[in-house]
Amino acid sequence: MLTSLHGIKTSSVCFIFSLIIFSVISKILFDHVYAVSKSIVDEKFHIPLGMSYCKFNFYEWDPKVTTLPGLYMISSLILGPLKLCSTYWLRFTSLGASLVNMVLFYVLFKKYEKNEWSNILSALTMALIPPVYFFSLVYYTDIVSLTMILVMIVAYEKNCHFLASIFGFASVLCRQNNIIWVGLVGGRYVLTNLHSIIMEKSTRKYVSEGTERIERFTHTQTPWSSVMQLVCQPKMLLDLPLKFWLNTSSYGAVLLSFMIFLIINGSIVVGDKTAHEATIHIPQLFYFSLFSMIFAWPHFVGEVINFTKFARRHKLMLIISLLLGIIIVLKNTIAHPYMLADNRHYSFYVWNRFYGKYAFFRFAMIPVYIFAWYVIIKTLYNKNDATYILLYLPCVIVVLITQKLIDFRYYFVPYILFRLRVKNNTNSVFNLTLEFVTYLLVNAITFNLFFTKTITWHDFPDPQRLIW
Structure with missing residues (x-):
């Protein structure tokens, strides 16, 4: 039984404290990112439109932008009345949204799990997912978009469906x-x-x-x-x-x-x-499963023995899966020209040093994809309520296989929806701690590379940086 401090649960106090620490450290990092780079890749499209909308000029548009103006509209609602229409404050929109997201993660974990201390650590860990955390410090659509989705889910869980639909509509605008x-x-x-x-x-x-x-x-x-x-x-x-x-x-x-x-x-x-031409790119499902396994690896490791037993019992299914994987990799591997040309993204290096360089590597990864999908499906399956997994799987398929470009940002929402459903078990605190430490280390490495490695691009007057 949790003790209380003047009617407030100790766990709630701890969550507020962790949120404050997260906010302070993020603000320091945010200022450092701003000091070394005023425009990061696609910000050259987003920031000018964000400034125009912030000044209530809703008639300007850049034909290179492929998303609806939800991000700019939200920025104008928050920053416009305060006349804070600068790159710094536009980026701060994402940072503010990331703080809201941490609170929303905590609310959702409290709904799905009963262990308060695990919920605090889970919420903090989710806020620190390395690719997601990086984009909370720049002016991209992803973090505000995620906020709208999380509010929609929270409203759904609270049976406020009209409110959920409103935020669902707002998420589509993003x-x-x-x-x-x-x-x-x-x-x-x-x-x-x-x-x-x-x-x-x-x-x-x-x-x-x-x-x-x-x-x-x-x-x-x-x-x-x-x-x-x-x-x-x-x-x-x-x-x-x-x-x-x-x-x-x-x-x-x-x-x-x-x-x-x-x-x-x-x-x-x-x-x-x-x-962003629509296409059929089935290996995106493979890359997503690998993304999920890497960032939730402590929750996957414990399933290795269970998967081995499953594979022995279902040899025919395993063989068919392997053959399908080989055919898909052989016939449907696609490399978008943007990914091959843009050396400011990690996907450029992953592809050129592994997938693009060694053909056998693509096929050697197939058993890893199968294992990863085994864990994902096993985690999401609930015999008492199969509606979630039966809707989640086709939704993920539609979202991912229509994307030609390999971009880690496409995996954010599918991964988070999966990760929210990972159940606490006897090893939950240990797994969460490993996950948390992993995210801290990966963030430390990626931000060190961001601050120390510069890349020259003729389209940008300032040195470019390496990002997710």
Whole structure:
């Protein structure tokens, strides 16, 4: 039982203290980043538009920008009235959002887990995910976009679905492909609530037939069978409560508005459509699984023995997976020209020193991808509620395989949605500590490289830096 300090839980005090320490250190690092670099890669597009919107000039646009103006609109709401329209304060928007994200992580972990101390460490660790943490110090869309998604999920968990849909819409204004995560949250609401409503009605129907019939129905009925029951008996839709329809309509309105945008715009991309042409790039799923395994490695290591046992029991499945992996790598490996040319990103070096240099390396990694996906699926699977994984997997597939460019930022939301579902176990504190220390070390190394290594680009008057 946690002790209290004047009615406040000790764990809450510790979380506030950790948030303050995180804020102070981040501010110091933020100022140092600003001192050495006033424009980082895509900031040359974002900062001028951010300044224009901050001054309430909403008519300027750069055709090279491919996202909707959500980031600039949020900046104008916060900074515009204060007349803080400078590069420093625009970047500070991301830093402020990262602090909010840490609080949101804590709220979500408290919802999913009961161990307060693990929740504090988990929230702090999530805020320090190295690629995510770096972009909290610059003016990119990713951190504010993540904030909108996390608020949407928190509102969903609190049963505030109208509010969730509003922040879902705001997330789409920041990055268009966030519509997929709105679909995940909205779809989960529909499936789980349809299931519970039908279960309640059917239980009342069978109550007169005895306990045995009720138990048999309860064990066989799943969310998907409830949906099929509705398909076979559409009149049941008339009996669904008004609250269900209102909440469903909130999410549906966001999806419908996005469909209208697609029809009018002709593409999910605004501005320079040649920069992000839709394609089929299945190996993105492999790279995402590797990203997840690297950054959540303490939670993966413990599954090696279980995977070995699983592989022995399912040899045919393993062989088929290996063959499919070989075919996909052989036929569908794609290297975007941007990645091959831009030596300011880690992906450039990973590709040119491993994937692009040694063909056998691409194939040697296939068993690693299979293991990583085994852990991801096992972590997300819940026999009592399969709706999450059944929606998560197709959403991740749609978001990733349509991206030609390999960019770590594409993996942020899928990874965080996975990581939020990692359950505490007997080794949780030890694993979390390892994860936390890993993130500190990786951040230390990456920021050291950022501050000490300069790269000359003819398009930029100032020396460029190495970033994620």
